[in-house]
Amino acid sequence: QLSPTFYALTCPNLEAIVRSVMNTTVTNENRMGASLLRLHFHDCFVEGCDGSVLLDNVPATATTPAIGEKNAFGNINSLRGFEVIDTIKAAVEQACPGVVSCADILTLAARDGTFLLGGPTWTVPLGRRDSTTASMDLANRDLPPPFANLVTNPPDGSDLIARFQRKGLSATEMTVLSGAHTIGSAQCQNYRLRLYNENRIDFQFAQGLKANCPQNGPAGDTFLAPLDSTGSVFDNKYYADLTGLRGLLHSDQVLYPQNNQTQAKIVLKYKGDNAAFFADFAAAMIKMGNLSPLTGSAGQIRTNCRLVNP
Numbered sequence: 001q002l003s004p005t006f007y008a009l010t011c012p013n014l015e016a017i018v019r020s021v022m023n024t025t026v027t028n029e030n031r032m033g034a035s036l037l038r039l040h041f042h043d044c045f046v047e048g049c050d051g052s053v054l055l056d057n058v059p060a061t062a063t064t065p066a067i068g069e070k071n072a073f074g075n076i077n078s079l080r081g082f083e084v085i086d087t088i089k090a091a092v093e094q095a096c097p098g099v100v101s102c103a104d105i106l107t108l109a110a111r112d113g114t115f116l117l118g119g120p121t122w123t124v125p126l127g128r129r130d131s132t133t134a135s136m137d138l139a140n141r142d143l144p145p146p147f148a149n150l151v152t153n154p155p156d157g158s159d160l161i162a163r164f165q166r167k168g169l170s171a172t173e174m175t176v177l178s179g180a181h182t183i184g185s186a187q188c189q190n191y192r193l194r195l196y197n198e199n200r201i202d203f204q205f206a207q208g209l210k211a212n213c214p215q216n217g218p219a220g221d222t223f224l225a226p227l228d229s230t231g232s233v234f235d236n237k238y239y240a241d242l243t244g245l246r247g248l249l250h251s252d253q254v255l256y257p258q259n260n261q262t263q264a265k266i267v268l269k270y271k272g273d274n275a276a277f278f279a280d281f282a283a284a285m286i287k288m289g290n291l292s293p294l295t296g297s298a299g300q301i302r303t304n305c306r307l308v309n310p
């Protein structure tokens with residue numbers, strides 16, 4: 001139902017506007033390309049790619065439910081890039097008022113962030129509309145935590161294969177999408193347990209990180225480390241780092257297990273074949289971007305990405 005030419009008549013310069021703001025933004029701070037890619041993932045995994053993640057928190061009233069995913073565990077003090085979406089939206093509203101959804105803008109920004117850091121590009125199907133709701137509970141339920149395992153089943157169902165399966169994404173697609181961790185950074189509080197409690201970790205790698213991420217918080221809690229050894233370049237080093245036991249998050253390292261050859265082979269394939277990684281990443285991004293969009297007359301075109309229209 002989505003189509004790459006959805007705005008061809010109503011906003012022909014849309015993609016040029018998004019690219020131009022993203023180009024300036026990423027040139028100024030390359031991490032922002034990664035941050036927008038993550039923002040899109042966190043949108044799509046919670047009630048589909050509907051811009052729900054962009055809505056500011058609003059407490060419940062007697063007649064309306066609370067709105068907001070920004071306070072969910074994986075999002076609070078972690079998601080970034082909301083101002084960039086505001087900037088793009090303002091430029092798009094000037095060129096074509098009331099036509100383009102925030103959900104589509106975010107999808108294009110994620111594609112451009114990937115490309116501008118050296119990754120693949122792809123054609124984005126468009127025509128998503130914006131939600132009028134957002135749920136912190138749904139975000140807490142559907143966003144994978146960094147301590148997730150590959151297949152074991154803790155009571156919270158935190159295993160990665162099942163979580164992606166629930167969104168119609170295979171183990172291979174989960175592994176290729178995790179390759180997004182070729183760019184950007186994580187905070188010490190998300191990899192501390194891995195440094196001090198795990199043995200499938202390269203000794204030198206762990207030692208180096210411990211210096212700024214002491215065992216006991218809150219000291220060092222927010223210290224940033226790149227997610228792979230080339231954190232500002234979108235490449236397949238992420239997979240080589242996993243085979244060297246230098247995955248930063250527990251959820252990264254479990255993608256290269258000792259006891260599951262089928263899974264380990266996916267990592268080895270992308271480690272050895274950058275072209276396959278790029279092609280499969282692009283295809284999986286399109287698939288993730290198509291997760292239950294609002295179309296037709298469902299939802300709305302928000303004027304301000306942070307607020308439901310009055």
Ligand code: HEM
Nearest residue numbers: 034035038041078144145146177180184185186187190251
């Ligand atoms: C497989 C399950 C995943 C888990 C458990 C996970 C978890 C995390 C965590 C904990 C961080 C660091 C946040 C912080 O410390 O503030 C992070 C960063 C990031 N994630 Fe994921 N993630 C997963 C999958 C994905 C996917 C599918 C994408 C996109 C397609 C993605 C894109 C990113 C990016 C680009 C960053 C860096 C953001 C920045 O530097 O601002 N992640 N992820």
Ligand SMILES: [Ca+2]
Nearest residue numbers: 043046048052
């Ligand atoms: Ca959403």
Ligand SMILES: [Ca+2]
Nearest residue numbers: 182230233235
């Ligand atoms: Ca990299």
